[in-house]
Amino acid sequence: MSHTTPKIIIAIDGYSSSGKSTMARELASKIGYRYVDSGAMYRAVTLFALRNHLIADDGSIDKETLIKELPSIKIDFKVDGDKQLTTLNGEVVEKEIRGMIVSSHVSPIAAIPEVRHRLVQLQQQFGRERGIVMDGRDIGSTVFPDAELKIFVDASPEKRAMRRLKELTDKGVETSYEAVLANVVERDHIDRTRAESPLRKVDDAVVIDNSDMTHDEQNKLLLDLYNQIINRLG
Numbered sequence: 001m002s003h004t005t006p007k008i009i010i011a012i013d014g015y016s017s018s019g020k021s022t023m024a025r026e027l028a029s030k031i032g033y034r035y036v037d038s039g040a041m042y043r044a045v046t047l048f049a050l051r052n053h054l055i056a057d058d059g060s061i062d063k064e065t066l067i068k069e070l071p072s073i074k075i076d077f078k079v080d081g082d083k084q085l086t087t088l089n090g091e092v093v094e095k096e097i098r099g100m101i102v103s104s105h106v107s108p109i110a111a112i113p114e115v116r117h118r119l120v121q122l123q124q125q126f127g128r129e130r131g132i133v134m135d136g137r138d139i140g141s142t143v144f145p146d147a148e149l150k151i152f153v154d155a156s157p158e159k160r161a162m163r164r165l166k167e168l169t170d171k172g173v174e175t176s177y178e179a180v181l182a183n184v185v186e187r188d189h190i191d192r193t194r195a196e197s198p199l200r201k202v203d204d205a206v207v208i209d210n211s212d213m214t215h216d217e218q219n220k221l222l223l224d225l226y227n228q229i230i231n232r233l234g
């Protein structure tokens with residue numbers, strides 16, 4: 001009798017710079033699942049808004065026009081080796097969506113209910129056939145409340161600020177630890193307190209605090225959790 005491994009949905013939520021994207025990407029690659037970075041989708045909508053002059057110099061957003069344009073915004077991912085490149089209306093925008101300009105405007109865009117509604121629909125389509133690892137802020141709570149494995153990644157603000165500082169310094173961006181820590185704390189506050197789908201740990205999520213864990217320890221723990229679920233289902 002042939003036996004196929006069941007395909008599940010793995011939702012990984014957590015704070016910014018908690019290392020969740022790396023964990024999610026590496027797990028997906030190890031178990032042959034699709035990886036979707038939901039934050040990249042909010043970033044792509046932000047880039048669309050910037051390019052179409054829907055964000056003024058003072059940061060105010062022309063929400064009405066953006067909401068009207070939402071059905072015409074196509075966001076997808078192109079697989080390139082072990083990389084996932086975000087596309088906006090067919091154009092690879094991976095590099096632009098990681099830049100400082102998009103980063104500084106994405107929070108208010110991600111707080112618009114209509115934007116969230118549209119992206120959640122798209123994210124759910126990506127997971128229709130299961131066999132997916134998705135990371136974000138509301139994956140276990142809103143996008144896939146029925147995910148078989150939910151992870152909430154935590155790490156102290158200080159550890160996350162150190163990681164972010166290294167990322168920025170590696171990219172040649174000059175900044176200080178104090179400035180990065182202040183930004184991490186501010187982003188945590190915005191993520192936790194926004195009205196629409198705030199970041200929160202759902203009751204059935206497993207918490208991984210990786211403040212003092214090595215990369216390998218994290219990967220092993222995640223893989224063990226995945227195997228436990230598969231064994232239970234199989």
Ligand code: DC
Binds near residue numbers: 107138191
């Ligand atoms: O994870 P990131 O920094 O790329 O996320 C970019 C922004 O999108 C950040 O402001 C949080 C928001 N976001 C969200 O609101 N919901 C998600 N599922 C993913 C990201």
